[in-house]
Structures are given as structure tokens and as C-alpha cells.
Amino acid sequence: MQEPYVEIHEAGRVRKIAIGNTPLTVGRSSENRAILSDHLSSRYHCLISRNQVGFTLKDLNSSNGTILNGAPTRMSRIYNGDELRIGQTSIFFHAPNGEADPPPDQARGSAHQIPLDIPMVAPADTRPFDLGVNLDDVPDIVPVEEDQEEIAEPLTDDQLLDDSDSPILMEPEVEEQPLELASIADPEGSVEQLVQSLPDRSFGESDIALISARGQMTHRPGAPAPRRGQREAVDWLRLLLLLCSRGRATDIHVEPKGADYVLRVRIDASMVEVCHLPNAIGSRLSALVKVLGEIDMTQKNTIQEGHFSARVPGARRGETRRIDYRVSFAPSVFGQKLVVRVLDASQSPLSIGALQMPRWMQEETEKVICQDAGMCLVCGPTGSGKTTTLYALLRGSDISRRNVVTIEDPVEIQLEGVTQIPVDEEQGKTFSSLLRSTLRQDPDVILIGEIRDAETARIAMQASITGHLVFSTLHTQNTIGTVFRLLDLGTEPYLVAQAMQLVIAQRLVKQLCPFCKMAVKPTTEQIERLGKFGENLDRIYSPHGCPKCMGTGFAGRRAIFELLTATDELRELISHTATALQLQTAATKSKFTRLHESGFELVAEGVVSFEEIDRAVGRDR
Numbered sequence: 001m002q003e004p005y006v007e008i009h010e011a012g013r014v015r016k017i018a019i020g021n022t023p024l025t026v027g028r029s030s031e032n033r034a035i036l037s038d039h040l041s042s043r044y045h046c047l048i049s050r051n052q053v054g055f056t057l058k059d060l061n062s063s064n065g066t067i068l069n070g071a072p073t074r075m076s077r078i079y080n081g082d083e084l085r086i087g088q089t090s091i092f093f094h095a096p097n098g099e100a101d102p103p104p105d106q107a108r109g110s111a112h113q114i115p116l117d118i119p120m121v122a123p124a125d126t127r128p129f130d131l132g133v134n135l136d137d138v139p140d141i142v143p144v145e146e147d148q149e150e151i152a153e154p155l156t157d158d159q160l161l162d163d164s165d166s167p168i169l170m171e172p173e174v175e176e177q178p179l180e181l182a183s184i185a186d187p188e189g190s191v192e193q194l195v196q197s198l199p200d201r202s203f204g205e206s207d208i209a210l211i212s213a214r215g216q217m218t219h220r221p222g223a224p225a226p227r228r229g230q231r232e233a234v235d236w237l238r239l240l241l242l243l244c245s246r247g248r249a250t251d252i253h254v255e256p257k258g259a260d261y262v263l264r265v266r267i268d269a270s271m272v273e274v275c276h277l278p279n280a281i282g283s284r285l286s287a288l289v290k291v292l293g294e295i296d297m298t299q300k301n302t303i304q305e306g307h308f309s310a311r312v313p314g315a316r317r318g319e320t321r322r323i324d325y326r327v328s329f330a331p332s333v334f335g336q337k338l339v340v341r342v343l344d345a346s347q348s349p350l351s352i353g354a355l356q357m358p359r360w361m362q363e364e365t366e367k368v369i370c371q372d373a374g375m376c377l378v379c380g381p382t383g384s385g386k387t388t389t390l391y392a393l394l395r396g397s398d399i400s401r402r403n404v405v406t407i408e409d410p411v412e413i414q415l416e417g418v419t420q421i422p423v424d425e426e427q428g429k430t431f432s433s434l435l436r437s438t439l440r441q442d443p444d445v446i447l448i449g450e451i452r453d454a455e456t457a458r459i460a461m462q463a464s465i466t467g468h469l470v471f472s473t474l475h476t477q478n479t480i481g482t483v484f485r486l487l488d489l490g491t492e493p494y495l496v497a498q499a500m501q502l503v504i505a506q507r508l509v510k511q512l513c514p515f516c517k518m519a520v521k522p523t524t525e526q527i528e529r530l531g532k533f534g535e536n537l538d539r540i541y542s543p544h545g546c547p548k549c550m551g552t553g554f555a556g557r558r559a560i561f562e563l564l565t566a567t568d569e570l571r572e573l574i575s576h577t578a579t580a581l582q583l584q585t586a587a588t589k590s591k592f593t594r595l596h597e598s599g600f601e602l603v604a605e606g607v608v609s610f611e612e613i614d615r616a617v618g619r620d621r
Helices: 135-141 187-197 233-247 279-292 359-369 386-395 431-441 454-465 479-488 493-499 524-534 568-575 580-587 595-604 610-617
Strands: 005-010 013-018 024-027 046-051 054-059 066-068 071-073 075-078 083-086 089-094 209-211 217-219 249-256 261-267 270-277 304-313 320-332 335-343 374-379 404-408 419-422 445-448 469-474 500-512 518-520 540-542 554-565
Touching (some): 209 233, 233 249, 233 279, 233 320, 359 374, 386 404, 386 469, 386 500, 404 431, 479 493, 479 580, 568 580, 595 610
Antiparallel strands (some): 066 071, 066 083, 209 304
């Protein structure tokens, strides 16, 4: 006969865990039997246990509460087919043997609350259970700020077990606390709690000045912080922009879902759900962004784009800095979805040293970018930070004494002292046509946002041979693949061999949060794949999650690199259309580190997790 079990639906995965006689603890901590990655779950969130009357669900003073069949609960009976929700995770309870079928007079799918003063007694033939957690750590579930109400004390062993042989599940003897579901019932409190939990305190909500697309300051800084429940649309926008600044978010998503709006942000390339907004707030927020971006408010069934900016205090006293925001509205089933792209130049590396390249790579790169001619290419998939690296290389090429021109689609970050030209294919301003025009502007350095076609590639390489330093990007997996991509575009082999000076392949990997990363013992396979970096390595680190990283387990991203410099042997092989293996054999005769090797070095240093390298690079690609 099949034992009762739970079916956990989380992040697109489904897994089953049998309950048995030992209570099933659920939460983010690795000490739970059911470990969740959902950032809205607490370290020790809830437990499911078997007792004399059936099965019981108990919330362990979690920060966001436990939902049973659509209603919040502290302690409830559960029956076959019941659904628990923790954040975005659904947990279904199944008892195929009929042990936990609902009584005939109990409607399936409703909540089955138990008075908190009635203890739940387990079978007499079972031994006292062990939760498998250190209950002294439970207070860390919710960050306590100085102005926050005191959180109820956690359960103790004495409160969970009485002196008899049979375990008795009892309510802790503490003052009753109201259940707070910040992400559902109190979106304002949810966002404020996230903002206060983040370590950055460089400026506050009232310090943000909003500037329209025309450059007019529509909302000046210095307004007093609104009282709880009295937040207007502009206050909501300021709060979200502050969350993005403190949390290093790159995008804000405001998604209408019919019953409400779902607010999500992208942090370190991952989507993090913040809260659910009432329709009234979501619509007013979207309307305000349209006003700031000079977007037609009467159109609701078309794609609309715009931009606005904010002015915030700078690093030095009395200084200010500007943050730009690119706005996009797209029609969906329940209304227009709003996406705001955050373009904060302060989050970008401002020099080659800030890229955190290995020392020998940095020295090779600095030699090339100081030359008067040649081509430097940065390759990788979309979202791997190619343009950010190009900007850092451009700043390091001494733009103060050079005429620097860029051709970009679009121009996202403005560079002082650089002429930046946007691509507009509808008006015939393509990469190739603008590049031909740019060559008549007496440029010393040319940055081409992307080489997409044979004509652009040929003109760019001819320019690099005739006395211009050219920077550009390609969508290829590695440095060797860049050579063959240029050849596939129809460029002559001799031209590729003569023009190419340096190729950088890169990926962005998420750094582990230093406050909560967990040490784990590497497996035999991981040690083997780490190679020289796995020698005498007894621990690596994995993500965990804490308030300082918004429960993601990560804090910021950095690039890993593969660098290929053009030697005489490589040029000869390219001219004769050698194979990829021949090119890689020639490259390894000098200093050459593949992408996954650069990543494994960071794994050994405890900066990133092993799984993150496989995600970003693949297996020994």
C-alpha cells in the first residue's frame, strides 16, 4: 500500500517526498527534509506530521505565511488532495491509501483550521521525533530592523515535545502575533522590508528626483516619506527605483494578471517576484511612467517605448549622478505589460582593471588597445556583458587624445568625450552605411556595436588594416569560433588574419553572497573536472539565501574570460583555413585559458558555485 507523500511544484520541476512517521520539515535551510529554493520561503517554514487523528500542517512563524487551499493558516488538519502554497511554490498532499480522505461533510479544497490550544498527539508506538534543525537558529528567519516590531520567539524542543513517551505538537507559549503575508496582503510592507534588508544605504527614497523624457524635473527630491497606506503612484515608483538601486536590479516587470499586477525584478540575470499589486496601484503606476516617458496614454493595444531618468546623490557630498530608464509597454491578455530597463552607469566597470581579468590577460589587452590600428573583438551570447567590456576597453584607450566614434543599436549609456551614433534601419542608417560615413569623420577609434553581415565585417577589417583601432562584438561561443564566424560571413581569410589582433570570449557568472554561502564537500566528479584547481581542495561553496541577497544566494555578477592573441603561427593557419583543432593547438603554445578553466579557478576560490559554471559555459565547452 502506497504511503502518503507530498508533490512539490517549484521552478518548473516536480518532485515527490514520502512523509512517513518522521515530520516533514519544509524551508530553505539544507537541514529540512523538503528543501525549497523559493526566496519567499523561510529557512524553517512549516512542517507536516502524522498523529492520532490524521495529518497536521503547522506554520513555524514563517515570514510570509503558509497558505492552505487559498487561506492562511497557523495549524490545520490536511486531507488527501489539499494544496499548500509557499511563495510561488505549490505543494500537494496525497494519501493514496485512503488514510487521509476528508470526512463526508467536509468539502474538498477548503481549509480545516484547528484551534491553537488543542495539542495534536502522535501515535503511541512512534518515538519522539527530531526535526533535524537547530531551533536556536530559527530567529534568523526574518530580519529584524531597529524600528520593526519584535518577532515571536521560535519553537523550542520543550515546547514541541512533552515529558511523556508520545510526542505532542504544541503551540509555543508566546504572545499571539498576527499573521503577516507581506507579499500578498501587504505589498507595500513587502517592498519596504526588501529595501530595508539590503546593505546599500547611499541614499533614500526621498532623495530621488524624477526627470521626464524632455529633461524636465517633474518630481523634486526632499519630499517626506509617505505614511503606510498613503503611498501615491510617484511614491511607489520612487520605492521601486530605490529597490533596483540597492538590489542591483537591471529590469522592473509590472505584469497585469487580471486579479492583480505581479511585480518582478531581474537581479543577477534571474527574475525575482517582489509582490502582487492591486489593479488600482498597478494602473496608476503604469500611467505615471507613460507621463514621464512622453508616451501616448490613449493607446493601449500597441507596443510603446520611451525613456525617463532620475537624479540621485553621488558618491561625494553635494554631487549628483543620473540614472537612465528605458521603458517598454507591450499588449497582453489583461492589459499592457510594463518593463523598465535600468541603465545605471555606476554599476558598470569604468576601467580595464575593474573587469577583474587575470593579470596576464589585462596586460595583453592593454597592449592592444593602446595601438593605433588593429581589431579587438569581444564574443559571447546575448546578455554576456560584451558591450560593457567594450566600454571599459574604450575608456582605457585614452579617448582624451583620440577621436572616438561609436555606432550602436541602441545607444544605452552615454560616454563623455565620445561621438555616439544610433542605428536606425528604417531610415537607412545601418551598421555598414554608418561605418562608411564614419570613416570620413577622421576617426582614430571606431566601436561597432555588432558585426552582423559580410559588408560590415569587410569594411571594419579594412579600416583596422588602414590605420584605425576597431572594437566590435560577435555572437559566438568561444574565441576560436569567432575566426570561423568571420570566415562564414564571406570575409577573405587573409583579411581576417591581418586585421585580428585580439579576441575575448566571456560569460557572466553570479557571485555567491558572502553572508550566506554554504561550504560543501566536492564530489569525485567535480574534483576531476576542476583539474589542477581541485588539488587539495576539500570544500567548495553553494548558494543559500538571506535578506542581504533577497533570498537568491547570490550578490552581483562578474565575467570570466578566454583570450586569444594573434601570433604569426595563428595568422598563417587562418590564411590557409586551418581546422578548429589546429588553431586551438597553436593557441595553447602560448598563454591560453579556456572559459571553463577561468570559471573553475573562481570555484576553487569560493567566489562562485560549481553549478554556475556549468550553467554559463556548459560542460567543458
